[in-house]
Amino acid sequence: MTILQDEKLLFTPAIPHSDAIRTIFAFPNQYSVGITSLGYQIVWATLALRSDIQVSRLFTDFQESLPRYPELVGFSFSWELDYVNILSLLESLEIPCHSHQRQDRQAIIFGGGPVLTANPEPFAAFFDVILLGDGENLIADFINAYQEVRNADRPTKLRHLSQVPGVYVPSLYTVNYDSPEGEITAILPIDNNVPAFVSKQTYRSNTLSASTVVTKQAAWENIYMVEVVRSCPEMCRFCLASYLTLPFRTASLESLIPAIEKGLKVTDRLGLLGASVSQHPEFETLLDYLFQPKFEGVRLSIASVRTNTVTEKLARILSQRDTKSITIAVESGSDRLREIINKKLANDEIIQAAINAKAGGLKGIKLYGMVGIPGEETEDIAATVEMLIALKKAASGLRISFGCSTFVPKSHTPFQWFGVNKMAEKRLKYLEKQLGKQGIEFRPESYNWSVIQALLSRGDRRLTSLLELTRGYGDSLGSYKRAFKELKGQIPPLDYYVHQQWRLEQVLPWSHLHGSLSSNVLVKHLEDSQTKR
Numbered sequence: 001m002t003i004l005q006d007e008k009l010l011f012t013p014a015i016p017h018s019d020a021i022r023t024i025f026a027f028p029n030q031y032s033v034g035i036t037s038l039g040y041q042i043v044w045a046t047l048a049l050r051s052d053i054q055v056s057r058l059f060t061d062f063q064e065s066l067p068r069y070p071e072l073v074g075f076s077f078s079w080e081l082d083y084v085n086i087l088s089l090l091e092s093l094e095i096p097c098h099s100h101q102r103q104d105r106q107a108i109i110f111g112g113g114p115v116l117t118a119n120p121e122p123f124a125a126f127f128d129v130i131l132l133g134d135g136e137n138l139i140a141d142f143i144n145a146y147q148e149v150r151n152a153d154r155p156t157k158l159r160h161l162s163q164v165p166g167v168y169v170p171s172l173y174t175v176n177y178d179s180p181e182g183e184i185t186a187i188l189p190i191d192n193n194v195p196a197f198v199s200k201q202t203y204r205s206n207t208l209s210a211s212t213v214v215t216k217q218a219a220w221e222n223i224y225m226v227e228v229v230r231s232c233p234e235m236c237r238f239c240l241a242s243y244l245t246l247p248f249r250t251a252s253l254e255s256l257i258p259a260i261e262k263g264l265k266v267t268d269r270l271g272l273l274g275a276s277v278s279q280h281p282e283f284e285t286l287l288d289y290l291f292q293p294k295f296e297g298v299r300l301s302i303a304s305v306r307t308n309t310v311t312e313k314l315a316r317i318l319s320q321r322d323t324k325s326i327t328i329a330v331e332s333g334s335d336r337l338r339e340i341i342n343k344k345l346a347n348d349e350i351i352q353a354a355i356n357a358k359a360g361g362l363k364g365i366k367l368y369g370m371v372g373i374p375g376e377e378t379e380d381i382a383a384t385v386e387m388l389i390a391l392k393k394a395a396s397g398l399r400i401s402f403g404c405s406t407f408v409p410k411s412h413t414p415f416q417w418f419g420v421n422k423m424a425e426k427r428l429k430y431l432e433k434q435l436g437k438q439g440i441e442f443r444p445e446s447y448n449w450s451v452i453q454a455l456l457s458r459g460d461r462r463l464t465s466l467l468e469l470t471r472g473y474g475d476s477l478g479s480y481k482r483a484f485k486e487l488k489g490q491i492p493p494l495d496y497y498v499h500q501q502w503r504l505e506q507v508l509p510w511s512h513l514h515g516s517l518s519s520n521v522l523v524k525h526l527e528d529s530q531t532k533r
């Protein structure tokens with residue numbers, strides 16, 4: 001009960017009418033994690049604002065009073081390994097995990113969120129309906145279409161829903177392979193009445209989203225989140241956060257400022273969200289607004305700033321608004337490599353950002369980079385070490401940490417055809433040793449985790465049985481390898497999904513799902529990057 005008492009709602013839910021659609025909207029993780037997801041908050045509020053929906057929330061450790069026979073059960077899917085929790089929650093609701101096993105009287109299971117919009121195929125069997133893209137209009141279109149067929153049988157419902165732009169019904173498509181372990185040869189709708197392609201939906205407006213609930217039980221206690229920008233115009237060749245969500249959209253100050261004031265009436269903690277917050281064209285004005293004395297006690301967090309926008313002024317505002325350090329993504333210390341990935345940033349600018357951070361009173365700077373970037377040579381890794389040494393010297397006294405992941409190919413990006421570089425693990429070790437000698441804190445992301453991410457990122461429907469086996473074994477790479485061994489001959493090997501370079505002509509698992517840019521444009525961007533090598 002205390003969870004509900006701690007919630008401060010920033011909207012007024014509608015009173016459901018007696019015949020409202022009984023709906024469960026779940027986040028497949030703990031309450032504290034789910035309620036910190038702005039996407040989850042928005043979709044929940046969208047449903048709760050409708051009097052034709054009676055929505056109850058479900059998390060792995062908390063649930064509202066649930067209807068005995070729900071008609072719709074939705075999942076906001078933000079983290080790949082949460083598929084395990086989706087299956088457990090379905091079981092707890094006594095709903096079969098596979099779409100094809102569900103009966104007429106059982107709920108339609110729908111899902112959305114970043115994991116499914118990027119590549120739903122490994123999880124396709126678990127969902128009746130997948131919503132691709134921004135939820136703002138899509139949710140309403142989906143619910144309205146459902147209302148039209150609410151009393152029909154399941155096949156009729158699914159066929160009708162498949163006509164809504166952005167609504168993907170996986171069971172209405174067949175995937176052909178050249179052999180059980182081979183490539184996909186075609187992905188086809190089961191007949192002419194099903195659309196051949198489904199396009200991700202894009203919300204276009206200069207009003208973006210803001211928290212609908214604030215609670216001290218959130219992972220970021222009492223945070224009120226405001227989305228300042230959506231997508232990122234930089235288009236680094238590997239970046240899902242940019243390519244999948246294009247075009248770049250910005251919230252107008254006319255919409256942002258009232259939204260911020262509304263939130264700061266109930267809390268003093270403000271988060272500015274977006275893949276590239278400081279790219280907002282009026283970012284400086286926004287900072288001036290937040291620097292007013294009336295906001296003195298406000299704790300401010302900024303999700304992401306572009307390195308060359310770290311000015312002394314920004315650092316000062318952040319340090320006076322209770323932020324101790326700043327995080328910047330530099331990817332590499334090699335100018336050559338950054339050209340390959342289209343990161344428009346020079347080493348001098350990175351060093352200047354650190355100098356500015358220190359001058360503005362921040363105590364630390366966290367840099368993020370990557371190894372295994374396509375085209376990377378050992379000299380590029382050495383260049384990263386050199387750059388960090390130079391940075392430490394230029395901003396002495398500033399706490400420096402370097403977080404480093406391994407390149408993972410992501411769908412709908414120009415680097416989707418590349419595999420994970422097997423040298424990456426060795427390169428992480430090299431960085432650890434060299435940076436350790438210099439007293440620079442090094443925080444590598446697990447190479448094994450990157451391998452699992454790549455598997456799910458480029459996976460197809462054949463991974464369903466693998467995921468079910470792994471579920472019982474735990475989420476370590478060893479568990480996945482064990483499952484691959486058991487399924488040998490029935491599905492392609494791990495290497496096929498994770499490390500192999502795929503041909504440009506290959507049918508990709510998501511070829512029937514269209515992102516923001518066409519495959520031809522992605523190939524063009526890939527070719528541009530090759531000219532920088």
Ligand code: SF4
Pocket residue numbers: 232233234235236239240241242275276329343
């Ligand atoms: S600047 Fe960051 S968010 Fe923008 S495209 Fe590059 S990596 Fe992605």
